[in-house]
Amino acid sequence: MAITIWFAFGFGQIGKDGFLLAIWFNKITEKTIVWSANGDNLVPQGSKVELTACLCK
Template identity: 75%
Template sequence: MFFVLLFLLPLSATAQPYRNVTLGSSITANNKNSTWLSPSEEFAFGFQQIIRGGYLLAIWFNKIPERTIVWSANRDNLVQEGSKVQLFADGRFELSDIRGGFKWTAAATSRDGVAYGAMLDTGNFVLANSSSGAL
């Protein structure tokens, strides 16, 4: 029995498919590299500086030297340092500029049952309900 438990221990540690991003969390565009990582840290969600003072909200390959972007929001309209992406307490997920002006949003809200966000090892960032269903 001990050997069976010992064998299953590593599986339970890797079975967690993602790390939760709690309601109320945010990331600010700056040079401090604040990101939400997938469990394997293969992918990152956050802001990448594209030009001086210009940031792109993106998902990229995180473990390779040239951090290649695989998805971006509002790609033709960079935001300035200090802009923010936030998962609000009511489930809204929005990108706003430094003045608080709306730039981009995800369609799901708390009306849809958003309980948290998660960066997955598949390279997708999802909004999920309390049953871990992707919305």
């Protein structure tokens, strides 16, 4: 059974020095961004994202 991964998540380079945390289409040559976090404020190279889960009720 083949698994198709349509989307990718991570830091995408925008311009020369900025990066954007985004989700983009992964199956096409032109990596079209479909969602991004805080798109007006790019982050520098070496930035990290931390995903946590809150199981609070």
